Amino acid sequence: MAKEKITQIKAADTSESKPASVIGRFEGKCCDANVFNNNDMHLGPQVFKKLFASDEYKRAMQNRHYIGFLGHPADSDCQEFEHACIVMTDCKMDSNNEVFGTFDLVDTPVGRVVKAFTDVGVKFGISIRGVGDVDNNGEVDPDQFIFRGFDLVTFPAYDDCIPEFKEIAASTDTAKQAKYKKICASIDANLKDITSCEALEVIKEQLPDGSDEFNKVEERIAELTTEPLDEVAELVCDPAVEAEVAAQKLEAMTQLYLAAMDRVRNLESELATCQVAKNDLVIECSSLKQHQTNLERITANQIATSRNMVKSANSKLADVRASLATARQNARTADEKCQNAIVAKTELEKKLQALTEKRRGDLEGIKAAEDLNLKYQHKIESSSRAISQKDSEIEKLKKQLDETVTASQQLKINASNLDDTNKELLSRVEAAEEMVSNYQQAYANLYANALGVYLTGLPVTASTSVDELKQMIQAGTSTANIPAKPSYYTEGIEEEEDEYIQGEGDFDDDTQYSADLVTL
Numbered sequence: 001m002a003k004e005k006i007t008q009i010k011a012a013d014t015s016e017s018k019p020a021s022v023i024g025r026f027e028g029k030c031c032d033a034n035v036f037n038n039n040d041m042h043l044g045p046q047v048f049k050k051l052f053a054s055d056e057y058k059r060a061m062q063n064r065h066y067i068g069f070l071g072h073p074a075d076s077d078c079q080e081f082e083h084a085c086i087v088m089t090d091c092k093m094d095s096n097n098e099v100f101g102t103f104d105l106v107d108t109p110v111g112r113v114v115k116a117f118t119d120v121g122v123k124f125g126i127s128i129r130g131v132g133d134v135d136n137n138g139e140v141d142p143d144q145f146i147f148r149g150f151d152l153v154t155f156p157a158y159d160d161c162i163p164e165f166k167e168i169a170a171s172t173d174t175a176k177q178a179k180y181k182k183i184c185a186s187i188d189a190n191l192k193d194i195t196s197c198e199a200l201e202v203i204k205e206q207l208p209d210g211s212d213e214f215n216k217v218e219e220r221i222a223e224l225t226t227e228p229l230d231e232v233a234e235l236v237c238d239p240a241v242e243a244e245v246a247a248q249k250l251e252a253m254t255q256l257y258l259a260a261m262d263r264v265r266n267l268e269s270e271l272a273t274c275q276v277a278k279n280d281l282v283i284e285c286s287s288l289k290q291h292q293t294n295l296e297r298i299t300a301n302q303i304a305t306s307r308n309m310v311k312s313a314n315s316k317l318a319d320v321r322a323s324l325a326t327a328r329q330n331a332r333t334a335d336e337k338c339q340n341a342i343v344a345k346t347e348l349e350k351k352l353q354a355l356t357e358k359r360r361g362d363l364e365g366i367k368a369a370e371d372l373n374l375k376y377q378h379k380i381e382s383s384s385r386a387i388s389q390k391d392s393e394i395e396k397l398k399k400q401l402d403e404t405v406t407a408s409q410q411l412k413i414n415a416s417n418l419d420d421t422n423k424e425l426l427s428r429v430e431a432a433e434e435m436v437s438n439y440q441q442a443y444a445n446l447y448a449n450a451l452g453v454y455l456t457g458l459p460v461t462a463s464t465s466v467d468e469l470k471q472m473i474q475a476g477t478s479t480a481n482i483p484a485k486p487s488y489y490t491e492g493i494e495e496e497e498d499e500y501i502q503g504e505g506d507f508d509d510d511t512q513y514s515a516d517l518v519t520l
Contacts, residue, residue: 023115024105026086028163030126030150031099037157040379041134045097046142052093057147064089066149068103068129070110076131076148085111088149101126101150103163114152118165125156126163134386187213191220196245200224202252299362306355313348320344437461444469 031037033045051057060066066088067081090102103126105111114124132145156162187203194200200221207214323337440460447469460469 021107022104023107023111023167024118025166026103026105026124026126026152026163027166028100028126029098029158029161030091030101030163031128031161032158033093033097033099035158036138038155038159039157041138041140041157043128043140043145044142045093047140047145048093048099050142051145051147052091061088061091066147068149068151070114070152072127072129072151072153076129076146082108083110084108085114086150086152101163103150105165122154123162123165124152125154126150126161127153127156184213187216191216193244194220194248195224195241196248197221197224199245199248199252202249202256296365299358299365302355302358303362306358309351309355313352316344316348440464440469444473448473 031043031048033043033048036042064087067084068086068088069078069083070085073080073083084106085108086103086105088101088103091099092101093099105114118124127150128147129149129151130145130147133141135141194203200217204214204217204221207217320341323341327333327335327337437460443466444460451473459472
């Protein structure tokens with residue numbers, strides 16, 4: 001708080017040489033995600049959570065792209081920044097789903113107009129600007145909402161979104177200027193005697209960044225931190241230095257505490273004043289509503305009474321005319337009745353004038369009601385446009401559905417054709433498997449005959465491998481099942497093998513050779 005006050009004083013002191021581009025700051029509540037606003041729309045917590053988490057929002061905040069106007073522009077993407085006045089610097093949602101923001105008031109023509117109004121006591125409200133889809137219940141779709149910033153308005157969508165304005169730019173408060181100059185003089189006079197970096201840091205935090213005094217304190221801290229270690233140790237161990245540092249710390253913290261307490265008291269006083277004003281406004285609004293109801297009832301009664309009075313006046317006028325006819329016959333009586341008629345006419349004219357004034361007030365009330373009806377008509381037209389847009393989207397989805405059904409039917413036809421192809425291929429595979437099985441059986445017979453055996457009933461299928469055939473034939477052969485009369489397929493083979501074996505001299509007779517041949 002103290003630093004903020006000194007910053008304002010410093011701005012007041014230097015504003016004559018160079019005007020600041022920021023002349024004030026608005027801080028306070030911007031939206032309430034718990035309730036419907038005065039436009040019957042609800043921007044729920046998900047709208048702001050999705051917004052704050054998006055890369056587009058973070059990039060726009062980094063580049064200060066959320067620029068606001070005085071009143072909502074007709075185009076939500078308005079780029080006419082010569083009419084702008086505020087820039088959003090911070091925005092967040094607290095645990096109660098209330099959104100708070102900070103906005104710099106820029107020194108533009110419109111910004112100076114806003115500043116002039118705030119100087120005379122106008123408290124501007126803040127209102128969100130964006131586009132998106134709203135359902136029939138008034139809920140804003142978080143996925144379709146496009147945020148474009150906040151604008152200053154006089155009638156915000158949320159009644160309590162009235163941010164506090166803090167002046168930053170030039171001030172004519174001579175007492176504050178003198179106080180700041182006194183602080184600067186004290187710093188210049190005592191800076192060289194301060195040897196505690198902690199005390200200097202406390203002082204630096206109370207000064208505006210970039211000011212001459214801020215830079216001097218930083219230079220003094222740099223000097224102390226670059227001194228030889230032995231000198232620093234000696235200074236730290238000096239009781240007088242420690243006492244001086246403690247006193248300076250106490251003085252700085254005391255000033256900071258007193259400034260903070262003053263600010264708290266001011267805020268409490270302002271809060272109490274605002275609460276009283278709010279209660280008064282609530283009572284006044286209730287009274288005005290009751291008064292309006294009474295006026296409407298009284299107006300209706302007065303209109304009915306006026307019509308009766310007009311009828312009565314017409315009747316009386318007829319009586320007056322009759323009286324005038326009679327007065328011609330009797331001059332004296334006619335003069336007296338004429339005077340009475342003139343008096344009655346004057347009174348009727350006064351009553352007619354009063355009725356005319358009342359009728360004018362009634363016409364003004366009717367015009368106000370027509371304006372209100374026009375506002376509701378605008379809302380209905382906006383809803384109709386949204387419904388029309390939804391209808392067009394539904395038609396597109398129906399068209400896509402028809403295309404999907406057509407594609408599905410075509411896929412069914414293609415699948416049926418593939419089934420016919422698969423059946424044909426399966427018949428070919430079965431024929432091929434039968435052919436392979438026959439070849440396997442023939443191969444088994446040839447291989448058995450080559451070995452000089454005769455086997456039947458081998459379980460040969462199309463999936464039986466050559467190695468499995470050999471093993472079955474070898475496992476099914478022995479000396480016990482050698483046929484008594486070998487087939488002609490084995491006679492030539494046995495003779496050739498017999499000659500080969502006799503040439504080697506390894507066997508004594510044909511019997512031993514035949515047994516060995518079969519058991520290979």
